[in-house]
Amino acid sequence: MNLPADKKAIVSRGNKVVYDCGDRIIKVFNENKPAADVFNEALNLARVEEAGADVPRILEASKSEVGWALATEKVPGITLAERMESDPKNLDSYIEQFVDLQLKLQTLRSPLLTQQKDKFVRMINSVEEIDKTSRYEVLMKLDGMPTHNKLCHGDFNPTNVIIGEDGKLYVCDWAHATQGNGSADAATTYLLFEIEEEHDIAERYLDLYCQKAPTNRKYVLDWLAIVAASELARKRPGEREFLTHWINVADYQ
Ligand SMILES: Nc1ncnc2c1ncn2[C@@H]1O[C@H](COP(=O)(O)OP(=O)(O)O)[C@@H](O)[C@H]1O
Ligand SMILES: [Mg+2]
The missing domain is CATH 3.90.1200.10 (Aminoglycoside phosphotransferase (APH), C-terminal lobe)
Known part of the structure; x- marks a missing residue:
């Protein structure tokens, strides 16, 4: 996925930065983060939403220019x-x-x-x-x-x-x-x-x-x-x- 130029970092720690990208939040991991961990987080999110929890909607899990990234719908x-x-x-x-x-x-x-x-x-x-x-x-x-x-x-x-x-x-x-x-x-x-x-x-x-x-x-x-x-x-x-x-x-x- 592409990271927009006007993204704003919300938190930056260890192996990731979380960006506010307007209508979506993108969690960008560094290049060492295993793909399986990122897809697992995405799958968990999809599963708990299906179970009935109020959670941000999962939009995308894909490679960014940095490493794997997870996009969710921003909850204002x-x-x-x-x-x-x-x-x-x-x-x-x-x-x-x-x-x-x-x-x-x-x-x-x-x-x-x-x-x-x-x-x-x-x-x-x-x-x-x-x-x-x-x-x-x-x-x-x-x-x-x-x-x-x-x-x-x-x-x-x-x-x-x-x-x-x-x-x-x-x-x-x-x-x-x-x-x-x-x-x-x-x-x-x-x-x-x-x-x-x-x-x-x-x-x-x-x-x-x-x-x-x-x-x-x-x-x-x-x-x-x-x-x-x-x-x-x-x-x-x-x-x-x-x-x-x-x-x-x-x-x-
Ligand atoms: N979909 C979302 N809508 C609004 N804010 C979000 C969303 N996802 C994450 N955030 C904000 O970004 C922060 C960090 O995201 P989080 O997924 O908790 O990452 P971390 O694993 O670094 O704790 C959250 O504490 C929250 O403030
Ligand atoms: Mg957190």
């Missing part, structure tokens, strides 16, 4: 993250909408999506910096966890929620979507807030998620070591020590 609006920052007085209400949205997604089913446990196993096995014993313990723990088939986003955080001008909430960035256990997805979200050093929001989020799901805090926190170990596979700069800490903290909870 602002992200929930921006709204939470600009209107902190109403933070509780935004956290509540965020939890309601995650729980609503979890009522949906998409039987062809990757199984969450398979994804966790693959990610944990790809992490070189975990010693053999910890890896074995985490994988054994994962094996003993309940298997469900709820739609799980896998990277559910307020930057991936768009408040549309039509008043609806849309969820983007489905690269890590799976079908699996909702508590595991909640543990990932909790950890993502902690990574951002939003400890207070992490706790308020978790309390509300447990109250509304409803589920016991313990069932969510039991997943922490597993999700921390698999997040290590993403190799985001500066997170290694933090995540390793969470693998161990979670062990003793």
Whole structure:
């Protein structure tokens, strides 16, 4: 696909730049990004839309002058993250909408999506910096966890929620979507807030998620070591020590 000259970069990180191109958003990966990952994200997006989720429409996945690129229809609006920052007085209400949205997604089913446990196993096995014993313990723990088939986003955080001008909430960035256990997805979200050093929001989020799901805090926190170990596979700069800490903290909870 061709990238228009008047494109505006929204975010630039690691191996990609996301551009606002007027009526479409184009996520352009660098030349090292495997085609299979890009097509997988496109396929996930098509599948979750079919499952009934409010998501940006997929338009195209093809080669750009840089690397593989994914185009979606632009949802005019602002992200929930921006709204939470600009209107902190109403933070509780935004956290509540965020939890309601995650729980609503979890009522949906998409039987062809990757199984969450398979994804966790693959990610944990790809992490070189975990010693053999910890890896074995985490994988054994994962094996003993309940298997469900709820739609799980896998990277559910307020930057991936768009408040549309039509008043609806849309969820983007489905690269890590799976079908699996909702508590595991909640543990990932909790950890993502902690990574951002939003400890207070992490706790308020978790309390509300447990109250509304409803589920016991313990069932969510039991997943922490597993999700921390698999997040290590993403190799985001500066997170290694933090995540390793969470693998161990979670062990003793
Ligand atoms: N279809 C879309 N409509 C409007 N904004 C979008 C759309 N897709 C992505 N964005 C914006 O671009 C940002 C980055 O896109 P995202 O798919 O989340 O990439 P990343 O994998 O880098 O997080 C989002 O946080 C959102 O602000
Ligand atoms: Mg994102």
